[in-house]
Amino acid sequence: MTMNTEKRALLAIVISMFIVMFTPFVLTKFFPGLKQQPKVQQPAAAPVTTDRAATGAPEAVQPAAQVIDDKSIVFETDEYKVEFSGSCGAIRRITLKKFNDPKGLPIVIAETPGSVDAIFYTSGLSKDTDRTPFTYTAKGDRAVFAAKSSDGMLVEKEYIFQPGRYAIELKQTITNSSSQSRPLKYSIVTSSGIPDLSKQDEVYVEIVRDIDGKIVNTNKKAIKTETSWDGRQVNWLSLKNKYFSLITKPPVFFTGITSKKLQGNGLQTKMSSAEFTVGPNASATHNFMLYAGPSDYDKIASLKMGMENSLYLGFTGSIGKILFVVLKFFNGLVKNWGLAIIALTVFINILLFPLTFKGIKAMKQMQALQPKIEALRKANKDNPQKTNKEVMELYKKYKINPMGGCLPMLLQMPVFFALYQVLMRSHELRGAPFLWIKDLSQPDRLMTFKGSIPLLGSDLNILPLLMAVAMFFQQKLSAPPAASQNDQMAQQQKMMGVMMPVLFGFLFYGLPSGLVMYWLTNTVLTVAEQELFLKKEMFHVEHSE
Amino acid sequence: MIKKAAIYFKKLLVLLINIYRNYLSGYKLRCCRYYPSCSEYAAEAIEKKGAAKGLLLSVFRIIRCNPFSKGGYDPVK
Numbered sequence: 052m053t054m055n056t057e058k059r060a061l062l063a064i065v066i067s068m069f070i071v072m073f074t075p076f077v078l079t080k081f082f083p084g085l086k087q088q089p090k091v092q093q094p095a096a097a098p099v100t101t102d103r104a105a106t107g108a109p110e111a112v113q114p115a116a117q118v119i120d121d122k123s124i125v126f127e128t129d130e131y132k133v134e135f136s137g138s139c140g141a142i143r144r145i146t147l148k149k150f151n152d153p154k155g156l157p158i159v160i161a162e163t164p165g166s167v168d169a170i171f172y173t174s175g176l177s178k179d180t181d182r183t184p185f186t187y188t189a190k191g192d193r194a195v196f197a198a199k200s201s202d203g204m205l206v207e208k209e210y211i212f213q214p215g216r217y218a219i220e221l222k223q224t225i226t227n228s229s230s231q232s233r234p235l236k237y238s239i240v241t242s243s244g245i246p247d248l249s250k251q252d253e254v255y256v257e258i259v260r261d262i263d264g265k266i267v268n269t270n271k272k273a274i275k276t277e278t279s280w281d282g283r284q285v286n287w288l289s290l291k292n293k294y295f296s297l298i299t300k301p302p303v304f305f306t307g308i309t310s311k312k313l314q315g316n317g318l319q320t321k322m323s324s325a326e327f328t329v330g331p332n333a334s335a336t337h338n339f340m341l342y343a344g345p346s347d348y349d350k351i352a353s354l355k356m357g358m359e360n361s362l363y364l365g366f367t368g369s370i371g372k373i374l375f376v377v378l379k380f381f382n383g384l385v386k387n388w389g390l391a392i393i394a395l396t397v398f399i400n401i402l403l404f405p406l407t408f409k410g411i412k413a414m415k416q417m418q419a420l421q422p423k424i425e426a427l428r429k430a431n432k433d434n435p436q437k438t439n440k441e442v443m444e445l446y447k448k449y450k451i452n453p454m455g456g457c458l459p460m461l462l463q464m465p466v467f468f469a470l471y472q473v474l475m476r477s478h479e480l481r482g483a484p485f486l487w488i489k490d491l492s493q494p495d496r497l498m499t500f501k502g503s504i505p506l507l508g509s510d511l512n513i514l515p516l517l518m519a520v521a522m523f524f525q526q527k528l529s530a531p532p533a534a535s536q537n538d539q540m541a542q543q544q545k546m547m548g549v550m551m552p553v554l555f556g557f558l559f560y561g562l563p564s565g566l567v568m569y570w571l572t573n574t575v576l577t578v579a580e581q582e583l584f585l586k587k588e589m590f591h592v593e594h595s596e
Numbered sequence: 597m598i599k600k601a602a603i604y605f606k607k608l609l610v611l612l613i614n615i616y617r618n619y620l621s622g623y624k625l626r627c628c629r630y631y632p633s634c635s636e637y638a639a640e641a642i643e644k645k646g647a648a649k650g651l652l653l654s655v656f657r658i659i660r661c662n663p664f665s666k667g668g669y670d671p672v673k
Contacts, residue, residue: 439631442631443630443667443668444669446629446667446668447666454627456628457628457629457633457634461658577624
């Protein structure tokens with residue numbers, strides 16, 4: 052086990068380099084939000100054109116000879132603004148009025164390059180119906196689009212807007228006015244062009260679907276051009292980014308999903324039906340429900356369609372769900388998300404305290420053993436390893452052990468990952484202020500420089516720096532006194548004690564301030580626990596080699 | 597060829613454990629009820645018994661290391 056000085060130094064350098072090089076890779080792999088990329092503003096919203104012809108996009112579906120005045124038809128509630136493509140009877144753009152982008156403009160949650168990509172555009176019924184332009188009639192607070200093809204197919208789309216909710220309902224009636232029964236099937240666009248929000252948040256864009264009761268998600272990156280999934284029944288289909296969701300609940304007998312990349316890097320999802328038959332002079336009505344709004348569990352759950360299950364996925368997801376309920380509870384008490392994060396961190400630490408230390412009782416018992424431990428220490432002055440072994444034997448003999456064990460510690464990890472996810476993704480933290488922080492979902496930005504500083508960029512973020520300082524003290528306090536080691540090791544320890552906090556400071560620098568605040572609070576609490584409740588001798592065991 | 601790969605894998609595992617021990621474990625409170633600690637034990641077990649058996653031994657050790665165990669001196673046998 053003995054190594055000479057040079058070897059040790061070399062190993063230290065190699066390991067340091069290894070960490071510096073691979074930590075970002077590992078972190079981005081497991082925590083996609085960590086990517087330290089330059090901030091890229093999301094592209095400015097395209098100018099609102101009310102005339103299709105003005106954009107000049109050639110539409111394959113519309114015959115060139117046909118003159119269509121594709122006026123955009125707009126419906127608004129307090130929550131959203133929906134813009135229709137008149138000729139397709141489909142939704143070209145949805146704007147959320149209560150959520151703003153960094154520039155202060157309302158968030159556009161769905162936007163499509165062409166009318167055929169618009170949400171609820173129906174295709175495949177027959178060649179003829181696909182080409183027939185729709186006509187629009189206002190029917191009170193509803194929008195009705197209808198098209199009749201030359202071969203006697205009538206498609207009517209009735210949109211119902213639900214004030215106070217982020218829901219849009221579509222009643223699609225397909226009427227067969229011919230004299231013979233027709234087997235039909237069609238596909239319908241269910242979501243289109245959700246924004247990435249920012250370049251570094253693109254990793255959060257994903258498709259989640261419930262097919263035959265199985266919930267699966269696919270990241271945007273995995274969809275190169277076109278991807279399909281099939282089953283017996285699609286229960287719902289969601290296209291979501293970091294904070295918002297477009298979720299569609301189809302009627303029964305929809306069995307397939309196709310997703311493709313749109314021009315301009317957006318994603319689109321389509322659902323396809325199984326074959327169904329409409330008799331002569333009969334019609335079939337299909338109901339679709341679209342949720343277009345923030346990824347808010349309660350709001351989606353209020354539609355009672357099970358679509359809220361698209362939000363918290365997997366094991367850490369279910370922990371995250373509970374954590375968020377607690378976080379929300381604290382926010383209700385203190386009326387500030389920043390304070391709520393601190394309260395939650397303290398709460399978790401209090402919960403774990405008895406688990407980690409089996410209560411203060413064991414600590415008191417420990418004190419009775421203290422003279423014996425001291426005696427052991429003195430007896431084996433030159434052999435700390437032997438001391439450790441004998442101290443452990445002593446604990447065993449008296450059946451007390453101040454440590455909680457590694458298993459409970461390991462079991463906590465999923466909780467931390469889940470909390471990370473919650474703080475990273477909760478739209479409630481968008482624009483939530485705390486002290487000098489303007490937005491808990493962004494770095495704290497105490498100051499913004501005119502120029503740009505290498506590595507740190509153009510913002511001065513205080514929280515990551517405070518966190519690095521707290522970590523430095525934590526390491527310093529738990530490290531054994533220098534006297535018990537040789538100079539070489541003490542030096543090495545000192546270097547590590549500085550390097551890791553600096554590295555963590557960098558890694559956390561561009562992260563949401565809410566998240567950094569959680570880590571900072573946690574570190575401060577750990578240091579406090581260490582100082583208040585633990586005898587320093589306990590830490591000697593791990594660090595003496 | 598396979599033997600060589602196994603040796604490298606073993607070395608990689610031990611390296612990862614050592615990185616944890618030297619750089620990361622100082623940022624949490626000490627929790628292990630045993631001597632040697634679970635991470636030391638894991639590194640030693642993998643070194644001595646090979647990756648597969650060593651990992652298995654380590655998993656069992658971590659499961660043992662809970663508030664209901666006695667703890668104490670427990671080296672790799």
